[in-house]
Amino acid sequence: MKILLTGAEGQLGRDFLFAAAARHEVVAHDVDLDITNRKAVLERVASVSPHIVVNAAAFTDVDRAELEEVAAYRTNALGPYNLALACREEDIPFLHVSTDFVFRGDSTEPYTEFDSPAPMSVYGKSKYAGECYVRSLLNRYYICRTSWLFGVSGKNFVKTMIEKGKTEPRVKVVDDQEGCPTYSRDLAFKLLEIIEKGIYGIYHVSNSGSCTWYQFTRDIFDIAMIDTPVSPISTEEISRLAPRPKYSVMRSVVLEMQGIEPMRPYREALEDFILRDLPEWEKQDEKTR
């Protein structure tokens, strides 16, 4: 299969490229193909003539999105609009990655694909707008919502906490937001499995299990053998521009319904990430420096 990938330099994009390149031909783009540029997107998709387009490009800075609303909407809504339009022109399917932030977070039960989004933040609203465009333009789409990503490349919560744990005497972490941490490498392989199965629709694609950021930090420190004390705090104690869902735990009824294996528990994925993949990646990174 020939796959045109956007956002290939991002956390998920890099892992998707790694996962897909072994079995498929991948034409990878990042900011060199600005997804907000309709003409460039239409021309590139037509000239590559892929079997599918996968979009991992996004405006992912949740707090900055509150200050740069139009920029967030351009990338997260207009970007997928352009890509969906190009897929419609070429009569090919589209896989678009979305987020748990499309939910309000006032539920007490995990959100399934059949629950209604009600985003609170600019980021969540712009990502939901992207989903709506994709759904209105195409019949053959996969909208894959994921959450709390960590991976070897880029900045993420796990790396930040390991750094803080090694350099600060005590760390304070919020204990009143619950979600599903997800390893971007696991996600990449699951997205491929979904594409290869070829059943269109909305999917929730996160590692199994849920925790608060505080509990997640305890897991991280436990695996990384960091004994720095961790204190639980409330969201109100840290000032952030964007509101966060208190509870954005997702469950995939669709994966279950389609007989696709759920993703493994996040703790298992975190162990592989901290003990195997991150040191390996840092070693390689050192060599190329």
Ligand SMILES: NC(=O)c1ccc[n+]([C@@H]2O[C@H](COP(=O)([O-])OP(=O)(O)OC[C@H]3O[C@@H](n4cnc5c(N)ncnc54)[C@H](OP(=O)(O)O)[C@@H]3O)[C@@H](O)[C@H]2O)c1
């Ligand atoms: N990170 C999370 O915790 C999380 C949680 C839930 C869902 N998601 C979703 O998962 C997907 C992947 O996230 P990620 O963490 O891998 O994101 P990321 O690391 O921020 O990567 C996004 C990539 O897209 C590029 N990009 C930004 N604007 C672009 C544009 N206009 N045209 C082309 N490329 C552009 C970025 O380049 P620059 O870096 O140069 O801007 C970056 O390389 C996104 O759809 C995101 O909404 C992420």
